[in-house]
Amino acid sequence: MRFTLIVATFGRSEELIRLFDSLVLQRYPDLEVVVVDQNCDDRVLRVVAEFSGRLNLIHRVSKPGASRARNVGLALATSDIIGFPDDDCWYPPGVLERVAQFLDAGQEWDGIIGHTIDAEGKATLPWSDRAGPLSPAMSWRRAVTYVYFLRRDVALGVGGFDTTLGPGAGSPWGAGDDNDFMLRALKTGAKVYFDPALTVHHPPLFPSFDGVALEKRERYARADGRVLRKHPMPLWWKLAFFGMPLARWMVSLASLKRNELRFHWVTFVGRVRGYRDRLPE
16 A cells, blocks of 8 residues: 655754654655655755655645645646655654554554654653544544645545645634544544554643743644534543643642643634634635
């Protein structure tokens, strides 16, 4: 089975080299990597030149925005399976072989989604789910682009990433593009399997509660609220969605951890704002 991996990249070089090194170590013969460059300089071209001959690389440019860049890549994808590694993630050996074996043996599955871990092997998402079919509720916990792989007809059938969502979109919604894409895939009837043993490395999203994390958390939370308005969930789920950051805020209040208090409050307020944001006509 042939893979197309679409890498939307902006502002990174060393991380991109780490990703490409991990792809070389996959030793997978039928692999093309579409690198969609959103930079104004030649940093990505230098990395592409470094790996010329070791990887089948296709370099394209895009206007800013991870979703726009991935859509550029989707228009070029011709392989059986499409993946969307972040430019700061990296694959353990054997990931592509494992995905190919699963989808080749399980023709009833349209895709597979894995688990995200840091460099030390610790989970970077705070949930524990059993292996099995991906549900919409689980998608909210699991659907980050760099850990899912979809058959080409399913990926193209979604209709592209929502360019108002995600990093660099130029909107208040600085995330949610990955979950929105997967939720739309599930709505088309796609059957996606979650395998916690299929792992991809990625740095922690929020390693601290400093000012940078607060700004990022607000963008992510507002995007989550916007995606919830776009993809309604049951009442019990909404209560948990809005109630969880409040519960965490109350726990932090008892211990007087100011930075954590601000982080969880920003999460709550951001989700409310995003849910109330008017959607484009």
